[in-house]
Amino acid sequence: MSNLYTVLSNELIAYKTYKMVLHGDTKNIKAPGQFINIKIDHPNTFLRRPISINDYDETTLTIIYKVFGEGTEILSKTKRFTTLDILSPLGNGFTIKETKKQLLIGGGVGVPPLYSVAKELVKRNIEFDVVLGFNNKYDVFLEGMFRSLGANVYVTTMDGTYGYKGNVIDLIKSKNLYFDYYYACGPEKMLHALVKEDYVGQLSFEERMGCGFGACMGCSHKTITSYKRICKEGPVLESSEVLL
Amino acid sequence: MSNLYTVLSNELIAYKTYKMVLHGDTKNIKAPGQFINIKIDHPNTFLRRPISINDYDETTLTIIYKVFGEGTEILSKTKRFTTLDILSPLGNGFTIKETKKQLLIGGGVGVPPLYSVAKELVKRNIEFDVVLGFNNKYDVFLEGMFRSLGANVYVTTMDGTYGYKGNVIDLIKSKNLYFDYYYACGPEKMLHALVKEDYVGQLSFEERMGCGFGACMGCSHKTITSYKRICKEGPVLESSEVLL
Amino acid sequence: MNLSVTLPGMKLDNPIIPASGCFGFGYEFAEYYDINILGSFSFKGTTLEERFGNKTPRIAESTSGMLNAIGLQNPGVNNVLKIELEKLKKVYNKKVIANIGGSTIEDYIEAVKIISKSDIVGAIELNISCPNVKEGGIGFGTNKETAAKLTRLVKEATNLPVYVKLSPNVTNIGEIAVAVEEAGADAISMINTLVGMRINLKTGKPVLANTYGGFSGPAIKPVALKMVHEVYKQVSIPIIGIGGIMNAYDVIEMMYAGATAVQIGTANLINPYASKEIIDQLPQVMKELGIKDLNNIIGRAHK
Amino acid sequence: MNLSVTLPGMKLDNPIIPASGCFGFGYEFAEYYDINILGSFSFKGTTLEERFGNKTPRIAESTSGMLNAIGLQNPGVNNVLKIELEKLKKVYNKKVIANIGGSTIEDYIEAVKIISKSDIVGAIELNISCPNVKEGGIGFGTNKETAAKLTRLVKEATNLPVYVKLSPNVTNIGEIAVAVEEAGADAISMINTLVGMRINLKTGKPVLANTYGGFSGPAIKPVALKMVHEVYKQVSIPIIGIGGIMNAYDVIEMMYAGATAVQIGTANLINPYASKEIIDQLPQVMKELGIKDLNNIIGRAHK
Ligand SMILES: Cc1cc2nc3c(=O)[nH]c(=O)nc-3n(C[C@H](O)[C@H](O)[C@H](O)COP(=O)(O)OP(=O)(O)OC[C@H]3O[C@@H](n4cnc5c(N)ncnc54)[C@H](O)[C@@H]3O)c2cc1C
Ligand SMILES: Cc1cc2nc3c(=O)[nH]c(=O)nc-3n(C[C@H](O)[C@H](O)[C@H](O)COP(=O)(O)OP(=O)(O)OC[C@H]3O[C@@H](n4cnc5c(N)ncnc54)[C@H](O)[C@@H]3O)c2cc1C
Ligand SMILES: Cc1cc2nc3c(=O)[nH]c(=O)nc-3n(C[C@H](O)[C@H](O)[C@H](O)COP(=O)(O)O)c2cc1C
Ligand SMILES: Cc1cc2nc3c(=O)[nH]c(=O)nc-3n(C[C@H](O)[C@H](O)[C@H](O)COP(=O)(O)O)c2cc1C
Ligand code: FES
Numbered sequence A, B: 001m002s003n004l005y006t007v008l009s010n011e012l013i014a015y016k017t018y019k020m021v022l023h024g025d026t027k028n029i030k031a032p033g034q035f036i037n038i039k040i041d042h043p044n045t046f047l048r049r050p051i052s053i054n055d056y057d058e059t060t061l062t063i064i065y066k067v068f069g070e071g072t073e074i075l076s077k078t079k080r081f082t083t084l085d086i087l088s089p090l091g092n093g094f095t096i097k098e099t100k101k102q103l104l105i106g107g108g109v110g111v112p113p114l115y116s117v118a119k120e121l122v123k124r125n126i127e128f129d130v131v132l133g134f135n136n137k138y139d140v141f142l143e144g145m146f147r148s149l150g151a152n153v154y155v156t157t158m159d160g161t162y163g164y165k166g167n168v169i170d171l172i173k174s175k176n177l178y179f180d181y182y183y184a185c186g187p188e189k190m191l192h193a194l195v196k197e198d199y200v201g202q203l204s205f206e207e208r209m210g211c212g213f214g215a216c217m218g219c220s221h222k223t224i225t226s227y228k229r230i231c232k233e234g235p236v237l238e239s240s241e242v243l244l
Numbered sequence C, D: 001m002n003l004s005v006t007l008p009g010m011k012l013d014n015p016i017i018p019a020s021g022c023f024g025f026g027y028e029f030a031e032y033y034d035i036n037i038l039g040s041f042s043f044k045g046t047t048l049e050e051r052f053g054n055k056t057p058r059i060a061e062s063t064s065g066m067l068n069a070i071g072l073q074n075p076g077v078n079n080v081l082k083i084e085l086e087k088l089k090k091v092y093n094k095k096v097i098a099n100i101g102g103s104t105i106e107d108y109i110e111a112v113k114i115i116s117k118s119d120i121v122g123a124i125e126l127n128i129s130c131p132n133v134k135e136g137g138i139g140f141g142t143n144k145e146t147a148a149k150l151t152r153l154v155k156e157a158t159n160l161p162v163y164v165k166l167s168p169n170v171t172n173i174g175e176i177a178v179a180v181e182e183a184g185a186d187a188i189s190m191i192n193t194l195v196g197m198r199i200n201l202k203t204g205k206p207v208l209a210n211t212y213g214g215f216s217g218p219a220i221k222p223v224a225l226k227m228v229h230e231v232y233k234q235v236s237i238p239i240i241g242i243g244g245i246m247n248a249y250d251v252i253e254m255m256y257a258g259a260t261a262v263q264i265g266t267a268n269l270i271n272p273y274a275s276k277e278i279i280d281q282l283p284q285v286m287k288e289l290g291i292k293d294l295n296n297i298i299g300r301a302h303k
């Protein structure tokens, strides 16, 4: 868990959405879907901000985040070569299953971590499709990146201004997409809707975090069997254990 | 009372002592000995930091400050072209008297505002000497600047490592310096010692400040006649009104 | 878009009221901007007799907040009436809130009677909670019986609406709010400062000559919000929310908690334009949050 | 240079004790550094029965501080004894402080009896002040009679020293400290969190599912210092100072106020290395301030 990372770039890639490349220790990252926790130097942003790892290599890691409140606003203005205090990697991440045909389902800023999953699937030669849901055409990002991995990518927007119209489940159903396993990340509403379907897979959840590394019990999430800390035993849960 | 100033330079000139040149509005400065109040962006430095104006021209003002605690520490690390939120000018400043032979008496970081006084005296063709007291040779600064105005400058250090040995009053007495009026700024102990002597003049005081512009009553200083706000009716008081 | 709100006896153009002790007698701020843009303001707490206040240092600092131990320095209510409010009238044509402190019930009543003569005073704000006055003050604010008694007697002594300003340094602020409401208070101002201290590490001595002082600023905001929220459930008179408000977002948050108007204290001290900037920022923040009329958001967090 | 201090029943290598609820059961932090460098630590508050705690969101944020409403989630004292403390023993060979919560006096006593069986527990810390447990807890901390009664009965139920952890959300904390001292408390831990809230501006609803939560972090430090200073004057048992301590300077300030040792809470959450860094920084800060033995500075601000 190394602390200091240097901003290599920080650029707008969609409506209020930024891609930041950080230089620093990545050797402990062990699964796609893990996250980092960023200290943002301002009295009003006392707690760290959790953001999923979108991609990484030996010396850099990439995140994609949307400006939501004060913390992400400040982050979006961070200049190249700034040093950030970051805890990384945190959480369990997705456990890749070896099945025939898989589906990645991302909603909004839940899309980024799925890119690491996609890369892992490519590496393992597992076939997969990608479904991305956004509010409207201005929000769309990463579509091309997924395509360049050779996947079929289906984009849907709530208002139909880009790709299909409707939510991701509408799309899966209307396109009759076949898959035997899925990995999903997105708003809680989308995740819960997925769990209600008969599909089997893993989902990445969000909770407000005090620490991000298991010390405060702030992020406890009730599952069918027990409580899990989203920051430690999560953020990824199995669809079978999610309590609605 | 303009707000934004740009740091043009910020350099070490003596032990822990920095000279900072700021670009910004100076047109309201009306007397030597006025001060500015600097916002330092850090949760631990919630209040502004008052620092005397050392010198100014149409577009720049200069301050000289010593690193004392967290605020001045951060200030000392401020880089060129940083924008600072500053209230300026504040306080009454020294009222120049037209007498024959005057003396400027500065102790430690009380020395800087006297430089503006000196320039004003030169402009008005008033004769004056300068006495500067420091703890030791590493603390000495501004001596040359006063000399270049053509004044006799006497420096004394408490430990005798530079110039004379002893405090400013020791020096005045041992050198038998003649003056009919003085302007003084320095530690309260020095100011009080001066008031106890028979000399007549003006002294600049310090108090912890909540606002710096007369709103909070935090800096009230009892005088012989009434209470004065050091930030508003001060920092300069007449020797005749100082209550010991 | 409607920003105006109503307090007992005062219709305000907007809910922004600089808080007592942080805005002097107003005219000092008129050097910086036209103070008639304010909803109103509460002047520096005055007492029957002139007070010189505490020794200096009276000011200390802490992370995201400050401590003060002014000790109610003020020229006495008669001088306020004759000198300060006259100076104020030259630059201000709205009503002002008269913040009154005291050590005995008699002092309060006498001071209230005197200040009530002013035609520029729109309401009395009884400071029953100043933590920096050794003889009394804090006692009134921590005991519901005394608080109620003081309120009742002051109400009898004036025709002006009486706002009671509560101390947060109590176990049960709701109980005191209910007591003063029953005693006739027209509104509640809350909160005054928390009690705190700092110690000088070099000398080992308390920074404040008075040892303890009142802690204010953004650091205390969550405590203020909670207390306003709690009292809103228990009283039906309006609440003026105070504590750590630094910008228009904080104003909205305080109104959501239950405040009808807000007071801005410390923010004015570190930025003399703070209250003006908040007023300027308010319409834009209302737009962003989809708020058309501030009256509709009072107590929204309870719904 | 001497950093070791003594609490009833525990001699500490240094006065740094991670606070309850901010250090889990310790072993989580052993991933980051050797936790045997600590003076001791206070484990996450446990109760007789397992508790699932409050709904999420349990965490909110404010300027220079955070709010939590965990609601004492813990596996119950029996599981703590059998599972958590066994895990702890693998990485820790000092004594731990057992933080105990409860809703009834009987619960507290039963839990204390069970945890007292552990040979790794050096003292009991009675949390009579948790503001997030609806059924009780806070009640004990705000009433001196109940606080004293609980202390007395717990003392009878264990041979371990009993530290009582006080709530700051009271009118007169000194009175409660004196009452628990008279009832046999061996030390006082103070302060627990202030009660606060935040409201989500987008939804208008309280951020915390529990509405109110405990406010901690550097924002509360002046309040903690004041209360420690105040209680130091009134009791003769040691005080463990808690509230907003972020670095070694804060440790010294708290000891000047009257603390014999300190607890570090929130700092551990935003920086898992915080307690270690404070221990590392302490000798250098002592040198800077000319302090040779920490025992000589306890209560220096009173001299
Ligand atoms: C495991 C995890 C992974 C995430 N990955 C991403 C990502 O890859 N890209 C992205 O854009 N966003 C991601 N988020 C959401 C992101 O953390 C929030 O948008 C961000 O914290 C908002 O901070 P703010 O200061 O802008 O907002 P504010 O509303 O000012 O934040 C106030 C407080 O609420 C917390 N908070 C607000 N929204 C959320 C949220 N949705 N989840 C958790 N805490 C929240 C903040 O952390 C902070 O403590 C992730 C969240 C979690 C828990
Ligand atoms: C009118 C006036 C003019 C000044 N001019 C100069 C100058 O030209 N050069 C210079 O080096 N110093 C000057 N000072 C002193 C300077 O303000 C302090 O050294 C500075 O505030 C210390 O801040 P800090 O954060 O480093 O110290 P800290 O001790 O961390 O400050 C904590 C708090 O105490 C206040 N404080 C600490 N020392 C003083 C002090 N001596 N006077 C007032 N408040 C204090 C700080 O402003 C802050 O609010 C002046 C002070 C006043 C009142
Ligand atoms: C320097 C100062 C002086 C104050 N004087 C008074 C006063 O005279 N009467 C009063 O009722 N409150 C007084 N207060 C309290 C404020 O009016 C306000 O209740 C408190 O500071 C909390 O608000 P804030 O966090 O916005 O500052 C004073 C506060 C400060 C900082
Ligand atoms: C997330 C969290 C959980 C806490 N849980 C407990 C607890 O179980 N028992 C207890 O006595 N105090 C608990 N506390 C209070 C802390 O121990 C400490 O008293 C308080 O946070 C003030 O210190 P700080 O400002 O250093 O955090 C908790 C605090 C936090 C932030
Ligand atoms: S955020 Fe602290 S335990 Fe998960």
Ligand code: FES
Pocket (backbone or CB within 6 Å): B208, B209, B210, B211, B212, B213, B214, B215, B216, B217, B218, B219, B220, B229, B230, B231, B232
């Ligand atoms: S510092 Fe506020 S009145 Fe002088």
